[in-house]
Amino acid sequence: xxxxxxxxxxxxxxxxxxxxxxxxxxxxxxxxLDQISKITITRMFMHGEEKPVTSFFNLVLAYNPGAAFxxxxxxxxxxxxxxxxxxxxxxxxxxxxxxxxxxxxMFCWALALIMGGALGNLIDRLAYGHVIDFLDFHLSGVGHxxxxxxxxxxxxIGAILFIxxxxxxxxx
Numbered sequence: 001x002x003x004x005x006x007x008x009x010x011x012x013x014x015x016x017x018x019x020x021x022x023x024x025x026x027x028x029x030x031x032x033l034d035q036i037s038k039i040t041i042t043r044m045f046m047h048g049e050e051k052p053v054t055s056f057f058n059l060v061l062a063y064n065p066g067a068a069f070x071x072x073x074x075x076x077x078x079x080x081x082x083x084x085x086x087x088x089x090x091x092x093x094x095x096x097x098x099x100x101x102x103x104x105x106m107f108c109w110a111l112a113l114i115m116g117g118a119l120g121n122l123i124d125r126l127a128y129g130h131v132i133d134f135l136d137f138h139l140s141g142v143g144h145x146x147x148x149x150x151x152x153x154x155x156x157i158g159a160i161l162f163i164x165x166x167x168x169x170x171x172x
Contacts, residue, residue: 019102023112030116034150058136065130113158120151
């Protein structure tokens with residue numbers, strides 16, 4: 001007499017819960033490095049003070065109430081709330097994407113870096129009303145690039161990884 005086998009249920013790792021932990025950890029590390037570097041620079045420098053490090057790089061304490069390249073920086077203060085809302089919306093969308101695609105390594109690295117950078121700058125906006133920038137690169141004959149910070153660097157690296165991931169996906 002044939003007996004029916006009972007279906008066995010094995011523990012399946014949820015891509016939603018524990019699969020997001022590494023990516024949230026990366027975002028947390030970005031936030032931590034960003035905030036520690038900003039606290040350090042604000043304690044060591046006065047606003048506008050700069051210290052040459054190499055022939056093409058300075059440390060400088062700069063405040064940016066706007067977005068990238070000081071976009072909307074000379075507005076009446078409403079941009080603080082506007083950019084904060086964009087950051088919050090982006091983080092919510094990134095959390096959704098991380099949950100849905102937790103197994104896609106490069107894609108999630110990109111999202112985690114972007115989220116960590118967005119939250120790092122959001123903390124500044126909410127706490128100070130502006131973003132603290134301190135990395136100042138310059139070339140003779142060209143001039144200074146806009147000052148930036150660790151959060152901006154993470155966002156840029158994340159965007160590059162996102163593009164590389166999409167190009168790899170298209171070529172498959």
